[in-house]
Amino acid sequence: xxxxxxxxxxxxxxxxxxxxxxxxxxxxxxxxxxxxxxxxxxxxxxxxxxxxxxxxxxxxxxxxxxxxxxxxxxxxxxxxxxxxxxxxxxxxxxxxxxxxxxxxxxxxxxxxxxxxxxxxxxxxxxxxxxxxxxxxxxxxxxxxxxxxxxxxxxxxxxxxxxxxxxxxxxxxxxxxxxxxxxxxxxxxxxxxxxxxxxxxxx
Amino acid sequence: xxxxxxxxxxxxxxxxxxxxxxxxxxxxxxxxxxxxxxxxxxxxxxxxxxxxxxxxxxxxxxxxxxxxxxxxxxxxxxxxxxxxxxxxxxxxxxxxxxxxxxxxxxxxxxxxxxxxxxxxxxxxxxxxxxxxxxxxxxxxxxxxxxxxxxxxxxxxxxxxxxxxxxxxxxxxxxxxxxxxxxxxxxxxxxxxxxxxxxxxxxxxxxxxxxxxxxxxxxxxxxxxxxxxxxxxxxxxxxxxxxx
Numbered sequence: 001x002x003x004x005x006x007x008x009x010x011x012x013x014x015x016x017x018x019x020x021x022x023x024x025x026x027x028x029x030x031x032x033x034x035x036x037x038x039x040x041x042x043x044x045x046x047x048x049x050x051x052x053x054x055x056x057x058x059x060x061x062x063x064x065x066x067x068x069x070x071x072x073x074x075x076x077x078x079x080x081x082x083x084x085x086x087x088x089x090x091x092x093x094x095x096x097x098x099x100x101x102x103x104x105x106x107x108x109x110x111x112x113x114x115x116x117x118x119x120x121x122x123x124x125x126x127x128x129x130x131x132x133x134x135x136x137x138x139x140x141x142x143x144x145x146x147x148x149x150x151x152x153x154x155x156x157x158x159x160x161x162x163x164x165x166x167x168x169x170x171x172x173x174x175x176x177x178x179x180x181x182x183x184x185x186x187x188x189x190x191x192x193x194x195x196x197x198x199x200x201x202x
Numbered sequence: 203x204x205x206x207x208x209x210x211x212x213x214x215x216x217x218x219x220x221x222x223x224x225x226x227x228x229x230x231x232x233x234x235x236x237x238x239x240x241x242x243x244x245x246x247x248x249x250x251x252x253x254x255x256x257x258x259x260x261x262x263x264x265x266x267x268x269x270x271x272x273x274x275x276x277x278x279x280x281x282x283x284x285x286x287x288x289x290x291x292x293x294x295x296x297x298x299x300x301x302x303x304x305x306x307x308x309x310x311x312x313x314x315x316x317x318x319x320x321x322x323x324x325x326x327x328x329x330x331x332x333x334x335x336x337x338x339x340x341x342x343x344x345x346x347x348x349x350x351x352x353x354x355x356x357x358x359x360x361x362x363x364x365x366x367x368x369x370x371x372x373x374x375x376x377x378x379x380x381x382x383x384x385x386x387x388x389x390x391x392x393x394x395x396x397x398x399x400x401x402x403x404x405x406x407x408x409x410x411x412x413x414x415x416x417x418x419x420x421x422x423x424x425x426x427x428x429x430x431x432x433x434x435x436x437x438x439x440x441x442x443x444x445x
Contacts (some may be wrong), residue, residue: 018270033258135249
């Protein structure tokens, strides 16, 4: 296995007697906060839930960091905690969200996309409103996937993980990664059919 | 339905979304599928990546502080040694097996108090029995629907109805057994090894001395004349009989 790029920082955290939100742990946090937040947001589909899930993720990392034994990459471990925290939170909140006004408010927030886009790679050939509408439709299609297919889609297309990294994160075999991704594509193909037609042919 | 070759190609093609080998060149379905999947991937790639909001910094700082407080609290706890008696208790459980678990579970069951409705039901039953007795019907006997007592019910006190009912039950037993046994004899050979039944004819005046099966039979045959809830003090007199 290739050396873990975070190993030095992790060892420094593990050797700190009282690990607080400063020093090495703060550096780790800064390194992973955007990644964790994006995974949590795309899985939960809600900025509020994404914040809660991210907080829970880093709380868990802080608690369990001393027990991390480098049996996998640190990034895979972090993603795994984030995915599980997000799925659990979404499951807990599902009935409440469907029954309450929060669902309406969350929908408005995700449509509004309050947060800054810092990725300069994204091209914007269309107007902001059209782009926001398109993103909302894509996010809704992702929300309709099962938790397993949603996780693999996010890790592959939002976080750009390789098949090996996804397998390590989700603790599944390479074959399972491929078959789940194929099923995710199949489901998204169906869900996004109108969008595909409009975007590529319209 | 896709062929195994198409499935294998499609699984591997998603990795790089490039054609793997010459399969798409020879398969229009897979070529079309590949083009479609590239479009799906293109749409997914358009999703924005966000910066974590400022609120996350504060939230994580709070979570970390909470973890530290918890760790400090746990550090002050002194480890406790298991008491010596635990070894004996565990050994007893292991030797007793499942019965120990069952006994403990049963001991923990809550004793129920009788519901208030029970008193009402009992009072109603006592009143119904009293009414039936005043009409000359044995308590518990089922009258006709219009309330007339069943013709099988005999009026009276004492042991006469009891004797009649018992003899009837015994007679039923005696006369029904031979035909049953003859039919058994005509069947498979294995039945021949069954011991010949012995029939004991007993005349008793004390309900309590009767076999429970005979008691229930007598109550049913007599139409409730034989009151199995009451008994007399007379001693039984048994007649031995063999088939």
